[in-house]
Amino acid sequence: MKIRIRLHGRGGQGVKTAGRIISTACFLEGHCAEDSPMYGPERRGAPVLSFVRVSDGEPLEERGYIEHPDALVLLDSSSVSRSSPFYGLRTDGLVIINAPLLAPKFAFPSVAFDVSSAALRVLKKDSVSAGAAALACKALGLTSIESLSEAVRMEMNEIGLRPELIERNVELARECFSSVPTVKSFVHAHDPSPTDSNDESSEKLVEIPQMVGLQPIAAIIATGNSRLNETGLWRLTTPRIDYSKCTKCIVCFVYCPDSCITLEPDLTPHIQYENCKGCMICATECPLHAISEERAVPA
Amino acid sequence: MKKMLTGNSSAAWGARISDVDYVCAYPITPQTEIVETLSSWVNKGALKARFVNFESEHSMFAAAGAASLTGARVFTCSSSQGLIYGLEMLYSIAGWRAPLVLVNVSRGLGMPMILQVEHGDVLATRDSGFIQLHAENCQEVLDLVLLGYKIAEDSNVMLPVVVNMDGFVLSFARQTVDIPQREAVEKFLPRYSHPRPLLGLESAPVTYGPTTSDGFVYSFYKYQLHKASLESRKVFQTAAQEFFKIFSRRHHAVEAEMTEDADYIFLVTNSYSSNVRAGVRSLRAKGEKVGMVKLKMLRPFPREELAEVLSQAKAVAVFEQNLAPGRGAIIYPEIAEALYHSQERPDVLLSFIGGLGGTPLGMPEMEYMLKKCKEFLKTGHGPEQPLLLYRSEDWESMKHSLSKTGLPVSREVS
Numbered sequence: 043m044k045i046r047i048r049l050h051g052r053g054g055q056g057v058k059t060a061g062r063i064i065s066t067a068c069f070l071e072g073h074c075a076e077d078s079p080m081y082g083p084e085r086r087g088a089p090v091l092s093f094v095r096v097s098d099g100e101p102l103e104e105r106g107y108i109e110h111p112d113a114l115v116l117l118d119s120s121s122v123s124r125s126s127p128f129y130g131l132r133t134d135g136l137v138i139i140n141a142p143l144l145a146p147k148f149a150f151p152s153v154a155f156d157v158s159s160a161a162l163r164v165l166k167k168d169s170v171s172a173g174a175a176a177l178a179c180k181a182l183g184l185t186s187i188e189s190l191s192e193a194v195r196m197e198m199n200e201i202g203l204r205p206e207l208i209e210r211n212v213e214l215a216r217e218c219f220s221s222v223p224t225v226k227s228f229v230h231a232h233d234p235s236p237t238d239s240n241d242e243s244s245e246k247l248v249e250i251p252q253m254v255g256l257q258p259i260a261a262i263i264a265t266g267n268s269r270l271n272e273t274g275l276w277r278l279t280t281p282r283i284d285y286s287k288c289t290k291c292i293v294c295f296v297y298c299p300d301s302c303i304t305l306e307p308d309l310t311p312h313i314q315y316e317n318c319k320g321c322m323i324c325a326t327e328c329p330l331h332a333i334s335e336e337r338a339v340p341a
Numbered sequence: 342m343k344k345m346l347t348g349n350s351s352a353a354w355g356a357r358i359s360d361v362d363y364v365c366a367y368p369i370t371p372q373t374e375i376v377e378t379l380s381s382w383v384n385k386g387a388l389k390a391r392f393v394n395f396e397s398e399h400s401m402f403a404a405a406g407a408a409s410l411t412g413a414r415v416f417t418c419s420s421s422q423g424l425i426y427g428l429e430m431l432y433s434i435a436g437w438r439a440p441l442v443l444v445n446v447s448r449g450l451g452m453p454m455i456l457q458v459e460h461g462d463v464l465a466t467r468d469s470g471f472i473q474l475h476a477e478n479c480q481e482v483l484d485l486v487l488l489g490y491k492i493a494e495d496s497n498v499m500l501p502v503v504v505n506m507d508g509f510v511l512s513f514a515r516q517t518v519d520i521p522q523r524e525a526v527e528k529f530l531p532r533y534s535h536p537r538p539l540l541g542l543e544s545a546p547v548t549y550g551p552t553t554s555d556g557f558v559y560s561f562y563k564y565q566l567h568k569a570s571l572e573s574r575k576v577f578q579t580a581a582q583e584f585f586k587i588f589s590r591r592h593h594a595v596e597a598e599m600t601e602d603a604d605y606i607f608l609v610t611n612s613y614s615s616n617v618r619a620g621v622r623s624l625r626a627k628g629e630k631v632g633m634v635k636l637k638m639l640r641p642f643p644r645e646e647l648a649e650v651l652s653q654a655k656a657v658a659v660f661e662q663n664l665a666p667g668r669g670a671i672i673y674p675e676i677a678e679a680l681y682h683s684q685e686r687p688d689v690l691l692s693f694i695g696g697l698g699g700t701p702l703g704m705p706e707m708e709y710m711l712k713k714c715k716e717f718l719k720t721g722h723g724p725e726q727p728l729l730l731y732r733s734e735d736w737e738s739m740k741h742s743l744s745k746t747g748l749p750v751s752r753e754v755s
């Protein structure tokens with residue numbers, strides 16, 4: 043039997059570390075495990091993924107992204123509202139989410155625990171990777187609490203945390219582990235036949251045409267298309283302009299590194315939130331302190 | 342000792358347990374983790390080696406080759422554009438007969454610029470004289486580094502080795518890797534000593550890589566290089582047997598699986614071998630007589646072994662992750678040549694290109710390749726080759742991307 047887990051979160055949240063903790067715990071438990079992070083540049087706040095594959099010994103003959111996971115681990119509930127993480131989740135798949143117990147209802151069975159609050163209490167900061175990994179290990183019945191604790195120690199040591207912080211992460215992991223039920227036992231996990239390994243055969247291949255002209259040459263002539271890259275998804279903090287204080291000096295407009303502040307003819311500034319990545323340079327530069335900081339998600 | 346390691350850290354461990362003396366580094370994604378790991382070990386004293394970060398891959402390879410001639414065991418690594426930038430030196434190193442190990446982490450060659458896997462980089466080095474070994478998983482990365490030194494330093498070979506792993510899919514994926522004990526490695530890989538080290542001693546002068554204007558001189562040495570490379574097939578076999586005795590893991594230049602009764606064989610290299618194996622298993626479960634052949638050694642080219650395992654099949658699908666414009670896939674013609682003089686040979690030999698930049702290889706691709714082979718067998722007519730494996734959903738995304746470029750819609754050539 044095999045189980046495929048896809049983790050969703052945001053750059054800086056520890057999505058990769060959470061994946062590594064799960065797979066190391068499974069490895070210590072004697073399972074066959076594999077993990078890999080998302081490919082490409084990881085930016086703070088940007089949506090990121092990582093992947094874990096576990097089996098009880100059969101070789102894991104798959105590579106790359108997991109398109110059809112058996113379980114999702116969502117490191118914060120903003121990943122639900124901002125992008126749909128449910129694509130490809132098997133119909134009997136499980137959603138494991140860091141959220142208050144009154145988590146949003148999904149079309150899938152779910153396990154929720156407020157890891158963020160526990161982390162704020164235990165670690166004094168919202169650092170959820172160990173806790174989220176613990177939810178997965180327990181909810182999926184993958185490992186014992188001992189293997190999990192050891193995995194947290196190993197992975198947190200690997201990223202260079204101080205010993206006392208490591209132990210507090212272990213404490214957080216143990217609390218999360220004890221707070222959720224095992225919903226699916228690993229041994230009863232959906233056991234896909236090899237035909238259904240990582241992709242559905244319904245996907246068809248096509249012969250792509252040969253083209254002449256400019257399109258077959260990798261070139262872009264459209265301007266202003268960086269706007270299409272919704273960097274607003276990266277935002278952990280949101281700048282808000284207090285127009286009662288604003289003198290329309292346009293300093294924020296000049297300093298915004300992503301040109302996502304527009305001006306009305308009378309120079310009133312407006313922040314374009316689709317692209318504002320929340321760097322807060324505008325707030326730092328505003329001479330009138332008219333821009334305040336609002337947390338988009340607890341970070 | 343079993344550990345969860347990425348392909349990159351497995352390569353670093355390979356260098357560490359081979360007790361290398363000199364590490365030549367120049368970072369490039371997706372290879373940087375290898376040099377980072379090695380530099381931290383050297384810094385902490387866990388690896389007693391000299392670590393030098395160079396100003397370019399070209400200088401890095403030059404230093405690596407020269408250091409190897411002094412009798413130091415040398416490790417270096419690169420990827421993609423970096424490898425190609427240093428390509429000139431790879432021919433020199435091979436010509437100097439400098440037995441070092443270079444790990445390449447395969448990444449596509451721009452343009453367009455990409456960080457994901459394609460084998461154009463490592464295959465561009467195929468005619469340099471380097472022995473070329475390709476890894477399927479993280480364990481093989483480590484094993485092939487060990488085997489690499491063993492073959493390279495053999496007195497009948499004295500050639501550099503490139504060990505290839507796929508960028509991202511292997512370099513950043515963690516798997517369980519068995520790291521052998523030091524004593525076992527020492528037994529397998531005794532200290533390297535060069536028969537005539539380049540030490541700058543007045544008492545033992547030596548010049549490597551002299552210049553000549555005579556064709557007969559040039560021909561002589563080039564031919565010796567070729568012969569030494571061919572010789573390394575035997576050396577690899579012996580080394581692999583010894584490796585199995587000590588470490589209980591088998592390695593062959595050509596690895597055939599489920600081919601005994603196979604009518605259709607998929608040929609593959611590197612990490613996508615795992616996908617092909619899973620595909621072959623599931624096609625077998627549906628009653629298809631399929632098998633696979635994994636090419637672990639690309640240079641020297643194991644043509645006899647290949648001919649032997651492929652000749653019985655009705656059709657062979659050659660899957661490659663490279664594209665030589667105006668030619669097709671790079672390894673395919675070599676397979677055709679290997680089979681040319683076989684008494685029995687497959688009726689159909691088809692070339693498929695996929696996984697470029699990390700595109701998927703799953704059941705749709707496996708079924709498509711099988712279907713094309715069957716059609717060809719039945720009708721006697723084949724498609725124009727190679728066939729690119731491209732998913733319809735990817736084509737939809739591509740059309741969407743094209744619409745965003747602002748370029749006028751181009752005409753399709755029918």
Ligand code: SF4
Nearest residue numbers: 298318319321322324
């Ligand atoms: S926070 Fe301010 S400066 Fe930064 S991107 Fe948003 S609007 Fe621009």
Ligand code: SF4
Nearest residue numbers: 288289291292294328
């Ligand atoms: S910098 Fe501050 S005061 Fe000036 S335009 Fe921007 S928000 Fe208004």
